[in-house]
Amino acid sequence: MHHRLLTTTAAVALGLFASTATAETLRFGASADIYGFDPHGVTSSYDNIFVHNIYEPLVRYSPQLDIEPALATHWEIIEPTRIRYFLREGVTFHDGETFDAEDVAVSLMRAVHPNSPLRGNLPGLVDVEIVDDLTVDLIMSGPSPLLNNFLTNIFIMDAGWMRENNAVEPIDANQGEEGFTTSNANGTGPFMVESRRPDSQTVLVVHSDWWDEPQHNLTRIEHRPISSAATRVAALLSGEIDLIQPAPLQDAARVEAAPGVRMLENPGLRTIMMGFNLTDTLNDGNVEENPLQDIRVRRAIKHAIDMDLIQERIMRGKSRNTAALIAPEVPGFAPELNERLPHDPDLARELLAEAGYPDGFAFNVNCTNDNYVNDEGICQALAAMLARVGLEPRLVAEPRQLHFERAQAGQTDMFMLGWATLPMLDGFSVLSAMLHSPEGSYGTWNPGQYSNPRVDELTQAIAVELDDEARIAMMVEAFGIAKEDLAWLPLHQQPLAWAAREGVEIYQSADDLARLWTVRINR
Amino acid sequence: MATSTLARVWHSDLAWSFRTSKTALISSVLLAIMFAAAIFAPQLATQNPFNIAELELWNSELPPFWVEGGSRQFLLGTDVQARDVYSSILYGLRLSLIVGFASVILAAVIGISLGLLGGFLGGIVDAAIMRFADVLLSFPAILVALLVNGIARGILPPSQHQDAAIYVLILAIGLTNWVQYARTVRGSTMVERQKEYVQAARINGISGPGIMFNHIMPNVMGPVLVIATINLGMAVLTEATLSFLGVGMPATQPSLGTLIRIGNEYLFSGIWWVVIFPSAVLVALVLSVNLLGDWLRDALNPKLR
Amino acid sequence: MLGFLIRRIIQAIIVMLAVALIAFMMFRFMGDPVSSMVPEHATEQERAEVRERLGLDQPLFVQYGRFVARAATGDFGLSWRNARPVSTLLAERFPATAELVLVAAALSLVVGIPLGIYTALRPNSFNAQMLQFLSLVGISLPTFVTGILLILVFSVWLGWLPSFGRGEVVDIGWWSTGFITASGLKALILPSIMLCLFQLTLIMRLVRAEMMEVLRTDYIKFARARGLRDRAINFRHALRNTLIPVITIFGLQLGGLIAFAIITETVFQWPGMGALFIQAVNFGDVPVMAAYLVLVSFIFVVINTSVDLLYASIDPRLRVDDAGPAGGGH
DSSP, X not given: OOOOOOOOOOOOOOOTTGGGOOOOEXXXXXXXXXXXXXXXXXXXXXXXXXXXXXXXXXXXXXXTOOEEESSEEEEEEEETTEEEEEEOSSOBOTTSOBOOHHHHHHHHHHHTSTTOTTGGGSTTEEEEXXXXXXXEEEEESSOOTTHHXXXXXXXXXXXXXXXXXXXXXXXXXXXXXXXXXXXXOOOSSSEEEEEEXXXXXXXXXXXXXXXXXXXXXXXXXXXXXXXXXXXXXHHHHTTSOSEEESOOGXXXXXXXXXTTEEEXXXXXXXXXXXXXOOSSSOSSOSSSSOGGGSHHHHHHHHHHOOHHHHHHHTSTTOSEEOSSSSOTTSTTOOGGGGOOOOOOHHHHHHHHHHTTOTTOOEEEEEEESSSSTTHHHHHHHHHHHHHHTTOEEEEEEEOHHHXXXXXXXXXOSXXXXXXXXXXXXXXXXXXXXXXXXXXXXXXXXXXXXXXXXXXXXXXXXXXXXXXXXXXXXXXXXXHHHHXXXXXXXXXXXXXXXXXXXXXXXXXXXXXXXXXXXXXXXXX | OHHHHHHXXXXXXXXXXXXHOHHHHHHHHHHHHHHHHHHTHHHHOSSOTTOGGGOOGGGTTOOOTTSTTOBTTBTTOBOTTOOBHHHHHHHHHHHHHHHHHHHHHHHHHHHHHHHHHHHHHOHHHHHHHHHHHHHHHTSOHHHHHHHHHHHHHHHSOGGGHHHHHHHHHHHHHHHHSOHHHHHHXXXXXXXXXXXXXXXXXXXXXXXXXXXXXXXXXXXXXXXXXXXXXXXXXXXXXXXXXXXXXXXSSOTTSOOHHHHHHHHHHTTTTTOTHHHHHHHHHHHXXXXXHHHHHHHHHHHHOGGGO | OHHHHHHHHHHHHHHHHHHHHHHHHHHHHSSOTTTTTSOTTOOHHHXXXXXXXXXXXXXHHHHHHHHHHHHHTTOOOBOTTTOSBHHHHHHHHHHHHHHHHHHHHHHHHHHHHHHHHHHHHSTTSHHHHHHHHHHHHHHHSOHHHHHHHHIIIIIIISOOSOSSSOOSOEEXXXXXXXXXXXXXXXXXXXXXXXXXXXXXXXXXXXXXXXXXXXXXXXXXXXXHHTTOOHHHIIIIIIHHHHHHHHHHHHHHHHHHHHHHHHHHHHHHTOOSHHHHHHHHHHHTXXXXXXXXXXXXXXXXXXXXXXXXXXXXXXXXXXXXXTOOOSOOOO
């Protein structure tokens, strides 16, 4: 369970003036509000990282994305299906209760409850056995090479507090549920909730009894959702906000030129790709069959797209074009997976003619317009390039909530998806969710219904393989098949683009998640 | 015959007032230019910005031709998708005016019909129409338009939103603006109804609708024109506002409001031409319509002069 | 007078029932209320049960009756977008919109009336002509363009005023107010200017037109002939007669301000009801749209009815049913 994550960030606080730390408030401008505080209520990684300020997992990712102990100090594999976690002593919740094994047992079982939206994020957990006050055994259905990676995303709540407030049953935000835990929180984390006004402001204050040595020098965090990118930049430039995420790429020059603020940019892990509808009919086509099932048509689409131009113009040279479904830093990547088909519109036309569509055909292209870096811009450019080889793409750009609902229901022909392999940080995430045929807990994000028996077979083998080398070899093989089949059309890894006031120091993690408990403000 | 009609028009009060009013002259010249630009947009434009196959990304973000780095091929520069701003404005203007005129016509047709009906029939029909008009009038147009828009979005499948956008806008704006026509026409109709020629027509056995459309309607058209002029400005503004709010024309078929919304996202990135030029054209359009409407109202209502 | 009062109130109730009917139709026919309530893999049996529980098997007018009864108690169910009770959402957002609209309304009166009087009294002066032209520009300028310009100048270039949000707010009971903190007051300035501009020009033009008309009446001419001083005529006699229609129109325009707040709230990321509504339109979130419609209509109907009653008590001639000035704004 070791990762070599090549993070290139350098914005680390030197801590020279740490001793003179005064009351510092971080005003954080985000693009959207969090859903609520329930740590098991939603699957969005953005919500989860904010909640991470309040609640903590057994093990956590450091800003450099190495796994490090959090509420568990160490662990040991007793049997392949029984893993023992030794819990930290002297940890208290915000309300003063002591943290113990029962909290872990109740929280983990809450997260994998059949009604919990998070159940897929901790697959294979059968039971939690309490050994003593500070020791638990996790009973798994099979060997789980990625258990620690999964656990980074499962937060621990206080069992007594949940019982008192009738909150032991999980709630599912997607199903229209709201409970006590949506607007109240009681964690062990570095910050506690002071107040919350949905869509306006959420205030956290420092938890003075935190078990860890704080890296931050904050006393208060104000989370303010500002959905318009231009307004977000304006607020940063006028000094109303200390840190914004994301910062629009097109405004980078303006931000750099302005005094007292700066851009924070780095390559990210999130791969942006287009999914294909591979079922028997198009949703919005003008032909009987589904031309996208023909590999020549998919190749033609790939050849028609000039990613270098998109990188230069739309992404301002900041993205990393790719042919692989995962970033080079993620286990499962191999250089040969990243060999891109060249931009060649003539070949694209030829391939289309060969496949029997010399005059093209109509189909939907669905995108988000509020989720990824310049998502709508990318799609408009893509559509223009496809139109130039004779295809008739019909562009639909929507807010993420509508887009993902539609895409997952299989109502699109080509749809945009970004995948950072979170919280696993492992290629298995892509294999199990996006490449395995949809069945059971596999293929949950494979609405185009790509299906290849060998990929399925490899995926199931990888799931229980404990030997790192063998796992990676199998992953590379499976990704190779998917690449050959052009199951998905990878575009690029989007850059991390944040912007901050001078003096605000934060390590820009490659997963694009702002770990606010590591922020230092120097004046 | 034709010359004498022309001469009569030329010497009429209205024409005299027009010839001597600087605002009326300037605004109508401006309007004439903009109408011509909209009508001949396909001929005048150097690119069809609605045809995505014509957008070549390597031409994106060029400044206007007089700025360094600009090109004569793109007079007012290009946006991030390499859409020619000059051509987009022409096509956007065309869209804005199409929506404006169509919704004004829709509103006028509804308003005149209901007004005639109410004024002519009177009684419960009249009361019902006028009560409904009162209620609608107390709701701001933008709100009703948003609501019609929201309902249409809920009913139509998403892939049709784009193609249907223009009709939804016309419907939304038209349905909210008919009240003033209805009130005015009803008032005039009630007056005309009492006049002798109507009585005579009745005695001659001409049917109700015949009287309404052939005899009364021509006599109530004057005020309708004034309202229509003023409403055109409002309709254009409403369309722009809805597009700016993101519920109007889509980015692939931008109207002036959509262009401003897109440009607004690049407000801080130095691509000022994407937001400035469409805004200026929109303001000029609405201002000229309003100036003309203002003049027309004053000219037809000597009391206020 | 009592008869008039009763007639007006009955009329208001009919209007609200009609609005509720529209809201009900939205609920019933936009989207499938059942599929949003049951898990994807629900059986036909389960769906039927939900249908029964929701009362969807009843005749339409019974459903409508139930809807009205629930709406009257403020129950509009859960938002489809974020699964919170719609009534809570609106209650949270209401103070933000109310404060913005009140400030904008006050501004448009305080500035608009004097300007209107000035331009009416000196119709040919350069200043008055300039103001008259500017007012037309004010009507022609799309409010969102004004908002963008205000942010650019006062927030980004000068850095004087905040570009978004309400600043610091204080809770007084369920009401959150920005009136009692410095940052809350500062945050109000730009949005309320943007919001009031259109109304301000409208009021100015209206006051000017009314005042000029009144000044031409025999009554004023007579007063002048009696040798009353200009000031006395203008302010004691003319202004009073001018303000009656202005107040009526203003009542109607208050509704306009609430609607226009939608645009202001979008530009300034103001956490009010308008921003909520526009989100709902974007997402096709019917419960929020319907509830906003009913709430705003209710506010309009209350304002209009009270303006009518006020008007009638000032001027008895208007107690016939045909009152109601033209107007409505764009």
